Amino acid sequence: MVDVVVLGDSLPELASALELAEVGLSVRIYPHMREDDRADPRDADGVRDPDGSLRSFLAHVATPIGGAGAPENGSSPGFTELPPPPPLLQNAQGEWLPQPQPAVFGIPAVPLSSASLALLGGGAAFRAALDRIRPVLTIGKTHEFGELVRNRMGGGVLERLVEPLTREAYGVPAADVDVAIIAPGLNEALTRMGSLSGAALDYAERNVARETRVAPSAGWGELRTALLRRLGLYAVEFVESPAGIVTATETGWTVATGAAAASGSLHPEESGPQPTAGVQTPEQATTARAIVRGAAASGHAPQDPELSGLLGGPRRICGRVAVAQPAFPSTHPEGPGVRGVQVGDGSSWTVRFAPAGAGWQAIVSGPAAQGLATTEAARSAAEAWVKDAAIAAGATLIEGTAEVSMPFAPYVTIEQRDAAQGQLSAWADARPGQIPTGGALHGGDLAAAIADARARAIQLRRHLTGITD
Structure with missing residues (x-):
């Protein structure tokens, strides 16, 4: 028997495995059914990390065991920060022109700057400048980002500057995105500054920090190699075949591979083992006290039925x-x-x-x-x-x-995000000894998925080592 089996080998699953292995728990990892189920980043663009959780993880992986010596991936501190470059946008004549700076998702801090005039034209720029003299009658009450921009600065700013960047990030029009999702604190800045352009000026540096992308210094492939190497130092076992039949027992879990996995079956049985053609013999199966379940990001069937109810969000091409x-x-x-x-x-x-x-x-x-x-x-x-x-x-x-x-789309409203997080927490609370992981459970947010996987693994390891009940 091992302490924990991990179903899936994407970064969130490997992050949880590392937290468990570092305290001496025995861990065995089964790969995803398909390589694209992992959905690890494949390029140097990096991912958003507004709260620093991904930076913390990358630095942890890069730090040698014992805390001394050269970093694991040969670079320090283990990650590279990539601030968002101001993009070129198109004016009504189709000319590529630089986005006015500073700005928050296209909202110009200086509506009558030469860059704003070139992109918007005189009429739309003047309409946007009226924001400075309009009274703020609905302070903190405009929750929809698109409505806030249109009301304060007009349709020209919304359509020409804001919509392209909002749709790129979220896959929906700005009218469907909560201000508190796309720019947390912008409404509060509007209250302080008295205008949306003033709020953009006040908020711009914070927005750059939120939108800065983070990538491993040596690339995502090398991060994976370093992480697997680190897990190997803790005697973590890697199974070549994906998990087949997953069965709940009185003392934990039994996981079979072989013909069951080859047939594409991943079927938990809550009432005990059931006779199934091609199931491994007991000596070929793994028994474990706890289980980490990785949500397949690709959406290919079959998926783990235990997690299917948590994967109802929209996707994007x-x-x-x-x-x-x-x-x-x-x-x-x-x-x-x-x-x-x-x-x-x-x-x-x-x-x-x-x-x-x-x-x-x-x-x-x-x-x-x-x-x-x-x-x-x-x-x-x-x-x-x-x-x-x-x-x-x-x-x-x-x-x-x-x-x-075809990744899962980001959350666009506070209600949507809180409902998904509440459903995930309820699932985990009802199933002690199980950890649900994967970016698919967090609106495609890899940093949030890794942070959640590490936090839940810490809770599980405290339970398995007897520190808490």
Whole structure:
């Protein structure tokens, strides 16, 4: 018997395994059914880390056991911070021009600056400037981001500056996003400053910190290698085959692999083992006191039925495709540039043009949608959508396939986020000895998933080692 079995090998599952192994608990890890179930980041763009939890994890992995010597991945402090570059946006004539700075998701702090005038035109810029003299009659009461921008600064700022960046980040129009989600504290800044542009000026530095992306110094692949190496130092066992039959017993869990896993079965039986063709013999199975369940990010069936009720959020089609260099102005030849487009069915997408190695890429983000299929056929169709969106944005495609993913969309309202977190907590509270993990359980937020996995693992290890009941 081992202390804990871990079903899945994405970063949140491995993070929980490390917390358990570091106190001497025996851990055995089973891989996900498919490689894309892991949904680990595949590029150097990094992920958002507003509360620093990912930085803490990366620094921990980079620190040698015992706290002395060179970092594990050969760099210090183990991560790189990537502040968001101010993007180029398009004016009514289709010209690429720099976003006014400072700004908060497109809200200009200086509505009558030369950059604002160039992008908005005189009329829309003057309308935005009226924000400075309009009384603040609904302080803290406007919860929808789009409504706040339109009421204070007009439709020009909303459509030209704010919508492309909001849709890119969240997959929905700004009217559907809570201010407290996209810019926590902006309403409070509006109260202090008396205008939205003043609030943007007051909030801008905080917004840059929130939107700064974090990546391992040596890359995501090397992070995974360093993490696996560190787990190996604690004698963590790695099983080559995915888990098959998962069975609850009086003392914990039994996990079988072999033919059961090859058939794609992941079926927990709460009432004890059931005869099933291809199940391993007892000596081939693993028994454990506790279990970590990783939510497959790809959405491929079969998924762990125990977690399926927690995976009801919308997904997005996202992708990257190689393109020819866009016609950016000579003053900003490297961009990046962001624009919104509509594709054949009328849905709204965003396309970001950015350098990629020696060439260029179009980073395409689709709308958030419920019930988005994740079958192989759906992925082939998604590749076509990604290419269509890039072409609609004016890209010249370079031959090659598009890299496509279908991540869970971020939370856009406080109610949605709190409901999901409450459901997750209720699930875990009702199932002591089990840890649910994965970015899919946190609106696709990898940093939040790792932080939650580590926190729950610490609680579990205290229980298993007898520190608490």
